[in-house]
Amino acid sequence: MNRDEDGLPDPRLTGLTAGFVAEVRSRLDDGDVDRIRDLAEPLGHADLADLLESLDTRERGRLVQAIRGTFDPTVLTELDDSVRLEVVEQFDTVELAAAIANLESDDALYLIETLDDVHRIAVMQAMPAAFRAILEQGLAYPESSAGRLMQRDVVAVPGFWTVGETIDFLRRSQGLPDDFYDLFVVDPAHRPIGTxxxxxxxxxxxxTxxxxxxxxxxxxxxxxxxxEQVADIxxxxDLVSVPVVDAAGRLVGAITVDDIVDVIDEEAEEDLLGLARTGERDIYASPLRTARRRQSWLLITLVNTILASIVISRFEGAIQEIVALAVLMPIVAAMGGNAGMQVITVMVRALAARDLVAGGTWRVIGKEVVVGVMNGLVFATVMGTIATLWFGDLSLGLVLASAMMFNMVWAGLAGTVIPLTLDRFDIDPAVAAGPFLTTTTDVLGFFVFLGLASTFLL
Amino acid sequence: MNRDEDGLPDPRLTGLTAGFVAEVRSRLDDGDVDRIRDLAEPLGHADLADLLESLDTRERGRLVQAIRGTFDPTVLTELDDSVRLEVVEQFDTVELAAAIANLESDDALYLIETLDDVHRIAVMQAMPAAFRAILEQGLAYPESSAGRLMQRDVVAVPGFWTVGETIDFLRRSQGLPDDFYDLFVVDPAHRPIGTxxxxxxxxxxxxTxxxxxxxxxxxxxxxxxxxEQVADIxxxxDLVSVPVVDAAGRLVGAITVDDIVDVIDEEAEEDLLGLARTGERDIYASPLRTARRRQSWLLITLVNTILASIVISRFEGAIQEIVALAVLMPIVAAMGGNAGMQVITVMVRALAARDLVAGGTWRVIGKEVVVGVMNGLVFATVMGTIATLWFGDLSLGLVLASAMMFNMVWAGLAGTVIPLTLDRFDIDPAVAAGPFLTTTTDVLGFFVFLGLASTFLL
Structure with missing residues (x-):
């Protein structure tokens, strides 16, 4: 049942399979336009976007030509920037404007936002004035706000109506959203009083x-x-839709859960990419663009390690005398850095999910310091013993153990305090906390280990 | 409008504020049960769970006693393990079983899954046999499968019915889900043919x-x-609900988007925590438990760095002669490790979002190697120059630059190939790829840098 007559699996369930893409490619080569349309027709816009991305420029052009008559512009919102521009170029402005004006207001707004300036302005000009006004109102709300996400057509009824009157009204009315899941009940001032x-x-x-x-x-x-706050609500x-109100509390639109799924995905992606210090989400971007985007974070790593190197260079004499210090020093820094990143990840996640309720801050800091002490004891003992046996030197083992202990407790403290402080100053901790932390665990790790060694072993 | 008569903001919008929690705390101290009930009543179950988590054990006990008459057991699913156990202990089995039997089947199943074995068995025994049978059927589906997520009560109608017949049927019927957003159309064999x-x-x-x-x-x-695959569908x-079918294609239940929001959150959390190598999601777990959970990953870091130390120890002679090598060697490893983690994060995200469509694999590997060459050139030049000036030694600068170049290209290659290979063997790349990668960038980074130095500088 989930297979079409040619034995290809239902792309709605599987996403695009290699077999499906290969089939489309070979039909594009043949120029078998009817078959291409049949293949593309059941695809959701996310799948069609994936398909467009997986083709090369020439194939992409042919596919767009084949399906342009039924092309749903929502597909554009799912494309990576570089591919979107290519596809948009294949439509003329009037055609694009007409297609967008047929969308629901939230989808149209989202799409308009993703266009580059040149295309946006041209498309807006080519639209019916009424629809343009609606989009302009939407664009007046701050970026990433409820006003940008909401759909303006909502079903609002007074509370004194009966079920029968409501059904009759719905059967009669034009200009309602295509599908909706909640009706909003409003008072005479058009303020929502229930769902x-x-x-x-x-x-x-x-x-009734x-x-x-x-x-x-x-x-x-x-x-x-x-x-993000709306997603949290x-x-x-557990809502399916929520009314949006203006400053006077009047109903101006509604947000539905399908838009929220996208917001949650975006948020998760930002946290993830932020923590790994890569601004990149576009696997199909050109190597040059990707390389550039990553450079700023690599530069921070470079500065961080140069600072660490400066610390090491202060102890050149000690290293020359006890070369085992050079062998062991990366362990102190790496263990502190990794332990700290564990803490930061948990904190970033807790801040994003708003798990960290009021008053819990000190408890969490205290807890992480205790965890640092516990794991510090475990790994300092293990590694101190290994170093003692390896180099036959108990003092060296003790110095290594002390430095590890210090650095892991520090990781617990800095791993909580740094993200909390950044959050307080409205800096995204997912992005900024990691570099801050590893600089301190590297610099302090090397300094304490080599410093203790100079003091007690020389 | 969003404030209650006492001036506290609407907790449905804000989540729990410090002021709200403080108010609850002080009422718990006073024993003002009526006010506590008023405060708790508008809270959604996620907020009530947050509130329970933010109290200490004694306060928590009092709150549960105050609201036990109206306690919604769904709250239990939102609690961290340690707190959940405490709350469950305050109800007797019969009471809990009755409350759970009132939930919709998917919520009941989810809740039963979260209970520890002892409570689960006792609660199941105390349930009406028919409801127990439904739960047992649900538990028979594999963990994290569509069968576990779905709700069994769905509205199914034949396609030849009219709108009028359907409405009459809905008004008449008992045992339908509380609220639903889609009706499923079935054929005579009860297979879904449309929504x-x-x-x-x-x-x-x-x-009609x-x-x-x-x-x-x-x-x-x-x-x-x-x-995860269902979430992807x-x-x-852009679905609001989807019918679930058995092996014969017959309709057995439906999954709604609110459950999918939770799945997406869980997935994102797993990726994030996996990449940071911490199995922990429970910020309120005891320090001992948290410490234990993190140890396995720290142990992997330790083994990784010991391997790197062994490589360094092979070059003790070289380091003793040119101590600048000890100063510079962490830079090579850190830059390779960070560049590689950037690649791995993008890959993990692409694999999770199924962005990496068939045939794109080689393209992505090729691209990341090119990015590695580009950024390798940039940072090798920068750092080679710095090292040359710092230590007044061009050969040393060239050796450092070559090692960095090598390691960053390696990061691009290993950063793509490792997650793809793990994914092929059904090992979660979010968790396993990082340690694999940094072991190679550390070990190879030190080896190539110190090896080149021994060959050309001594």
Whole structure:
């Protein structure tokens, strides 16, 4: 049932398989336009975007030509920048403007945002004035705000209506969203006072009053709220949609959970890429662009290690006398750095998920220091013993153990305090905490180890 | 509007604020049970869970006693293990079993899964036999499968029904899910042949045939499909719910997007924690437990750095003669390690998001090697020059530059090939790729740098 007549698996379930892509490629070579359309037709826009990305420029051009009649511009929002530009170039402005004006307002807005300046301005000009006005209003909200995410067409009914009146109204009305999952109940000032899932309207007798089956009383997110916070509200309250209100509390739109899934994905991606210090999310970007994007973070690594090298160079005499110090010193830095990154990751995640409730801060700092002491004892003992046996020198083992102990406790302290401090100053800890931390664990690790060695072993 | 009469902000919007938690705490001290109930009543279960976690054991006990009459057991699913056990202990088995039997089947199943063995068995015994049978059927599906996520009560109607017949049926029927967003259209063998959003039933005249307004024809995910793959299907097809089918293709349940939001969160968390090599997600776990969980990864770091130390020790003679080698060697390893981790993160993300479509593998490997050459050239030049000036030795600068160049190209190659290979063998690259990679960049980095130095500088 999930296979089409040619035996290819349903791309909605599997995503694009190698077999499917190969089939499309060979048809593009043949120029078998009908078959190409048949293959592309059942694809969701994310899959079609993947397909476009996996083709080369010439193939991509042919595919777009084959399906341009039915091309859903939402696909553009899923494309990497470089590929999007190529595809957009194949449509003329009027065609693109007409297609976008057919989308729901949130999708249209999102798409307009992803276009480069030149195309955006041209497309906006070519649109019906009314739709352009709606987009311009949307663009007036801050980037990544609820106002940008929301869809403006919502179903709002007064609470004194009955189920029957509501159904009659819905059957009659034009200009409602295509599909919707909740109705919003509003007061005479158009302020949301409750939400009714559509299924309740279906299941209740015609004479039931809407106000009697509504829930989420008086919930409404301000249009200028940041999208991450909106996502958090969906998560914490298990919502399917939420009304958006203006400064006066009036209903101006609604956000649905499918948009929130994208926000959550984006957020997770940002944290992940931030922690690994790579600004890059586009695996299909040119090598030169990727290389450039990564350089700033590599430069920070370089400065960090040069600082560490300067510390080491202060102890050249000690190293010359006891060359074992050079052999063992990377261990102190690496263990501190890794232990610290574990703490930072947990903290970044806790801050992102808002797990760290008020008053929990000191408890978490204290806990991580204790964890540092515990693991410091374990690994200092293990590595101190190994070093003693390896170099036949108990004092060297003790110095190594002390330095490791110090650095792992430091990792627990710095691993909590650095992200919390950055967060307090509204700097994204996912991105900035790692470099800060490893600089301290490297510099302090080398300094304490080589310093103790100079003092006690020479 | 979003403030209650006491001026506290709406916790549904803000999550728990410090002021709110302080207010609850002081009422718990006073024993003002009515006020505590008023404060707790509007909280969603995620917020109530956060509140329980932020209290100490004594306060937690009092809060549970105050609200036990209306306690929603779904809250338990949001608690960290240690806190959950404490709360569960405060209910007797019969009470807990009755509360769980009132939940929808997917929530009940999820909750039962989170209980420890002792409580799970006791609670299952205390349940009505019919509900126990449903849970047992659910537990028979593999962990993290669609069968575990799905809700068994779904609305299924034949395609030849009209909108009017469907509404009449819904008004009449008992045992339907509380709220639902899609109806499933089934054929005589109970196989799903399409999906109808509830809003379409509301908006169309009574005489419209259901088959004429359905979409997503024939889409159904197998009950044993992994939840990550199900999440991917939701994302790619922008679904709100999806029918789940058994091996014969018959409709057995449905998964809704709110459960998928949790799966996406879990997935992102796993990738993030995996990359940072910490198995920990529970910031409130005891220090001993946290310390233990992190030890396995720190042990891997230790083994990795010991291997690197062994390589260094082979070159003790060279270091003794040119102590600048000890000063510079951490730079080679750190730059290779960081460049490689950037590549691995992008790869892990691409594999998780299934961005890496068929045939793209070689292209990505090639690209990352080119990026390695580009950034290798940049940083080898910079650092080679710095080393030359610092130690007044051009040969030393050239040796450092060559080693850095080698290690950064290696990082591009290993950073792509290692995660792809692990993925091929079904090993999670988020967790395993990092240690593999940094071992190679450390060991090879030191070996090439010190080896070149011994050959050309001594």
């Amino acid at each position: 009714v899932p559509t299924s309740r309207v279906l299941r209740n007798p015609r004479e 009053r809407i106000a009697d089956i509504m829930e989420d009383r008086g919930l409404g997110v301000p249009a200028d709220m940041d999208q 969906f998560r914490r309250n | 109808v959003p509830t809003s379409r039933v509301l908006r169309n005249p009574r005489e 045939r259901i088959a004429d307004i359905m979409e997503d024809r024939g889409l159904g995910v197998p009950a044993d499909m992994d939840q 939701f994302r790619r097809n």
